[in-house]
Amino acid sequence: MSAPLLEIRDLHKSFGSVEVLKGVDCTVQAGEVISIIGSSGSGKTTMLRCVNMLEDFEGGSIRIDGEEIGYLTDGGRRRRKPEREIARQRALTGMAFQQFNLFPHMTALENVMLGLTLVKKMPADAARATAEGWLDRVGLLNRKDHRPSKLSGGQLQRVAIARAIAMSPRLMLFDEVTSALDPELVAEVLQVITDLARDGMTMLIVTHEMRFAFDVSNRVIFMNQGRIGEEGDPKTMFANPSTERLAEFLKNSRFS
């Protein structure tokens, strides 16, 4: 059998003396769409950031297509890979952030093109065509020459998703991408993610939108105090949570 697309083994991560991830194991096959839910501070964001090496971690391993991310072990010593190598590995995953983080001095099109020209080394024409293609996919081709300051929150997040996905990552990471949006702008962003899921994109989605998690994912992971508290298919989990914790969490979540 081929290696899983993502394999997290016994992931440990501390901030100072506080252990935030206490041994997370998670295997993701290509094409899976996984929602990660859990209360604030349970380590959802930290887990995604470790996968993209935006955080260093002290224990465990993360593999994408069998390739170990961030660290190498030789002679029993664990060392961080060279920065160049980490930059290359980061491009294997795409990430969309709660705060969008678009580059304010570039137009929507330039935002999407930057990684294509610098990292993928595409010629400008090809990069432009690819970027326009993705902006079209998220419904913003007519806004391509706008700077971020001229776009709404929902539009910003769609550009940010286009920027990440245009790099054709193996895996997309979404960290509460609708949490900073006005309620009326949430749907347009969730629609874009749903479309990508339908196209077979492998995704890890941290979200507080329970309805969306229920609809879009093959599997739900419930994070609880730095561990995976429970996981399974959304129908079973939401209908019959097997832990007290999850039952409690679902009771306090909005399900609209």
Added chain:
Amino acid sequence: MESPTILELIWSARWPILYGLGTTVLISALAIAGGTVIGVGLGLVLAYGNLAWRFAGRLYTDFVRGTPVFVLVLASYYILTTIGLDLSPFQAGVLALTVFCSSHVGEITRGALQTIPRGQTEAAKAIGLGFGQTFRYVLAPQALRLGLPAWINTAAEMVKASTLLSVIGVAELLLRTQEVISRAFHSLEFYLLAGALYFAINYAIERFGSYVERRVATD
């Protein structure tokens, strides 16, 4: 015999005044250019250096910023000689102003870089950019925009500070003006003229700044 009009006076003093103006512009340009290059490097050290480098950078910056420019000018002319570094007044003056300018630009650069939200660096990393690329394409353009107003201020300060070089005998605009006055009197008129010329230089810097600011505006 009729006494000459003020315009005739100025006309007869045009060469010393123009030389003075040219020297002032040259000193300022050299100090601003040198200070900016060194200062940007210094800002990088202050923002991203390891502990030892940051400490050294901080020491230099705070020391220079805490010293009056006048003292720097005198020190670089009189003290460097005692350690065998014989600089002409012009060289010593430019050195002092460059050092002064670099400490300010260093602080401006550090401030600008650290004002940029961390998410910008993270987004750049997330699409696979290395540090050099992140700096060049994502951070530097934003830092430029953030630091520009303060940089223009500093540049204007450098022009004003260049007058201090008259004390060590650099024949810049102020010293030339004083020499002219000592021969032709009419101090009020000539000082006004000098003032107008300093204003013109700083006005030009300010216009240049607004031009760049418009070019790099994000909305």
